[in-house]
Amino acid sequence: MHAMAKLILSAFLILSALRADAQKQITEAELKDLSFKVNDTLYVVNFWATWCKPCIEEMPHFIQLAENLKDQPVRFFLVSMDFKSQEEKLREFVLKKEIPLPVYQLIPENINHFINQIDPDWSGAIPATAYYRNAQKVYFYEGEYTFETLSSTLNKLINQ
Amino acid sequence: MITRIFTLFFAFVLLSSFSDQEGYRIGDKALEFELKNIDGQMFSLKSTAVRGYVVVFTCNHCPFSKKYEDRLIKLNNITTPKGYPLVAINSNDAEQYPEDSFENMKVRAKEKGFNFPYLHDETQEVARTYGATKTPHVFVLAKEHGAFVVKYIGAVDDNTDDEAAVKMKYVENAIDALTTGNLINPELTKAIGCSIKWKKS
Numbered sequence: 001m002h003a004m005a006k007l008i009l010s011a012f013l014i015l016s017a018l019r020a021d022a023q024k025q026i027t028e029a030e031l032k033d034l035s036f037k038v039n040d041t042l043y044v045v046n047f048w049a050t051w052c053k054p055c056i057e058e059m060p061h062f063i064q065l066a067e068n069l070k071d072q073p074v075r076f077f078l079v080s081m082d083f084k085s086q087e088e089k090l091r092e093f094v095l096k097k098e099i100p101l102p103v104y105q106l107i108p109e110n111i112n113h114f115i116n117q118i119d120p121d122w123s124g125a126i127p128a129t130a131y132y133r134n135a136q137k138v139y140f141y142e143g144e145y146t147f148e149t150l151s152s153t154l155n156k157l158i159n160q
Numbered sequence: 161m162i163t164r165i166f167t168l169f170f171a172f173v174l175l176s177s178f179s180d181q182e183g184y185r186i187g188d189k190a191l192e193f194e195l196k197n198i199d200g201q202m203f204s205l206k207s208t209a210v211r212g213y214v215v216v217f218t219c220n221h222c223p224f225s226k227k228y229e230d231r232l233i234k235l236n237n238i239t240t241p242k243g244y245p246l247v248a249i250n251s252n253d254a255e256q257y258p259e260d261s262f263e264n265m266k267v268r269a270k271e272k273g274f275n276f277p278y279l280h281d282e283t284q285e286v287a288r289t290y291g292a293t294k295t296p297h298v299f300v301l302a303k304e305h306g307a308f309v310v311k312y313i314g315a316v317d318d319n320t321d322d323e324a325a326v327k328m329k330y331v332e333n334a335i336d337a338l339t340t341g342n343l344i345n346p347e348l349t350k351a352i353g354c355s356i357k358w359k360k361s
Contacts, residue, residue, distance in 0.1 A: 051223045052354060053257075081352045083321040111318065115350040124315075125294035125355035142293075143355070 022094045023080065023103040025087075028114055031106060034077060036135040041073040042157055043132040047118075049081045050093045054144040055127040059099070061147045065154055066101055072158055078103045081126060131157055183291010186347050190215075190301050190308040193286045195249065195279035198266045203247070203277045205301075205308060211243030212302035212311070212338065214331055217292035219252045220268045221259040222354035225295045227320050229272050232296075235316065236276045239335050244300070246276040251287035252295075252357040260357070287356055294353030300334045300344075311338060314349030 026034070035043040046062055048055035059078070066076045078099065082090045084107050094103050108114035115124045119140040122128055131139040139157060184190060194204040205213060216232060218225040236246035254261035262280045269278045281287055290299055300312035312334035317326045330349050337344040 049352075054355065085321060111320075111351050112315070112346075112349045115352070122350070123293040123297075124350040124352045126352060127355075 022091045023087075023105050026079075026104045026106055028106070028108055028117070031077075031079065031104070034104075035130070035132040037132075038135050039073075040133065041075055042138070042154075044074060044076045044154070045130045045132070046076065046078050047081055047126050047128045047130075048078060049126060050086065050090055051082070052126050058127055058145045058150070059097075061145055061150045063100060064147065065151055069154065069158070074154065074158055076101045080105045083107075133157075183289075183293075184299065184310045184313065186310055186313065188310045190299065190310050191286065191289045192308060193281075193289075195281055195286065196262070197277045197279055198262070198269050203279055205247075208245070210245060210303065212300065212308065214239050214244050214246040214335070215290070215299040215301060216246060216248045216316075217251060217287055217290070217297040217299075217356065218248050218295045219250045219257070219260045219354070219357075220264050221252070221257050222295045224320055224351075224353045228296050228316055229268075229274075231316060231323060233273065233275050235331060238332060242335055242339050244302075244335050244338070247279065248274070248276055249279045249281050249286060249292075251281035251284045251292065253284070253359040255359070257357050284356075284359060292356055294355055296353060297356075298331055300331060300338070302338050312344055312347050314346075315351035318349075318351075320351060 031045070035045050037043065044062070046055075046059075048059065050056070062076055062078070066074075078101050080090055080103060082105060087105065090103075090105055111124075115122050118128075118130055119137070119142075122140065122142055125142055127144055128140070128142045129145070130137060138160070139153070141153070145153070192205040194202050197203040214235065218228070218232070232246060232248065239246055250260055250265055252260040254264075258264070262282075265278050265280060268274075292299070296316060298312070298314060298316055299310055301308040302311045303309075312331065314330060316329075316331050318328040318330065319326045330346065334344045334347070336342075
C-alpha cells in the first residue's frame with residue numbers, strides 16, 4: 001500500500017512536471033535574458049496567441065524552419081500574449097499541437113511600455129517577430145509570414 | 161540626362177517619405193468619413209453638433225474587442241455628455257472573417273445593446289487613412305476651427321484582460337483633459353490587439 005502511494009505520488013509529480021513544461025511564464029526581464037545574449041546565435045522571438053488566427057497559420061513555418069536550420073546558429077522562442085486567465089487554454093493548445101519549440105507566456109506589467117521596448121514601431125498587433133544577436137535587436141517585423149518570406153528573412157539574417 | 165536622374169531621385173525620395181507616413185499623428189486633421197451604420201443609414205462625422213469624437217476601430221471576432229464591448233458602452237455614456245460621442249468602426253475583411261460581416265455587426269450590436277453607431281468600413285479606406293492597425297484602436301478627435309484634429313491615439317485603458325485591475329483609463333483621461341483645457345498625458349499609448357484583417361489583393 002505504501003509502495004502504491006509512492007508510485008501514485010511519483011506519477012503525479014512526473015505528470016505535473018510535464019504539464020509545467022508545456023509553457024513557462026516569464027517576465028519582461030526574463031525574456032530579455034533569453035534573447036539578449038553576447039554570442040553569434042540569432043534569437044528569434046515570435047509574439048503570438050492561441051486566439052490569433054494569422055499567428056496559428058504562420059506557426060508551422062517557424063517549426064519547419066527551426067527543423068531545417070537546426071545546424072545553424074539560430075534559436076526560436078514562441079512568446080504567447082494570451083491573457084493570464086487563458087493559461088489553461090494555452091497549455092492545452094501547446095500539448096495538443098505538440099509544438100516542439102519553447103513556448104513562453106508573458107504577462108507584462110505595463111503593456112504600453114513593453115510594446116515600445118520591443119520596438120517603437122510595433123503597434124501592438126500580433127503576430128510580430130523580433131530578432132536578436134549579440135545582445136542587440138537586428139530586425140523587427142509586425143505581420144504574418146509565409147514560408148517563403150520567413151525563410152528568406154532568416155537566411156538573410158543568419159548570413160549577415 | 162542628369163536632370164532626369166535627379167528628377168527620378170527626387171520622385172523616389174518623395175514617394176518613400178510619403179510611404180513612411182502611414183496614418184495619423186497627434187495634431188493631424190482627420191478625414192471626415194461617411195460610412196454605413198448598422199441601421200442602414202449613412203453616418204457622417206459632420207452630421208451632429210459635437211465637440212469631437214471617440215473613434216474606435218473594432219470588430220466582432222477579436223477577443224480583445226470582445227473584452228471591451230461592455231466598456232465601450234460605459235465609455236460612451238461618459239464621453240457623450242461631454243460632447244465626444246463614441247463611434248465604432250469595423251474595417252475587417254468579412255471574406256476571411258465572416259464573423260465580421262455587416263449582418264453579424266447588426267447581430268452583435270443588438271445582442272450587446274450598443275449605444276453608439278457601429279459603422280462598416282467596407283473599402284477599408286478609413287482604417288488605412290487613419291492608420292488603424294489593430295482592434296481595438298482608438299482615435300480621439302476634437303473639433304478645432306471646423307476641422308477634426310487627432311488628439312489621442314491608442315488603447316482604451318491599460319488592462320485588457322481585467323477591467324477591475326485598470327489603473328489608467330486613457331480615453332476618459334484624454335476627454336477630461338480636453339474638457340478642462342489641460343494637456344493630454346499620455347496622448348499615445350499601445351496595447352496588444354488583433355491585426356486589422358486587410359483584404360487580399
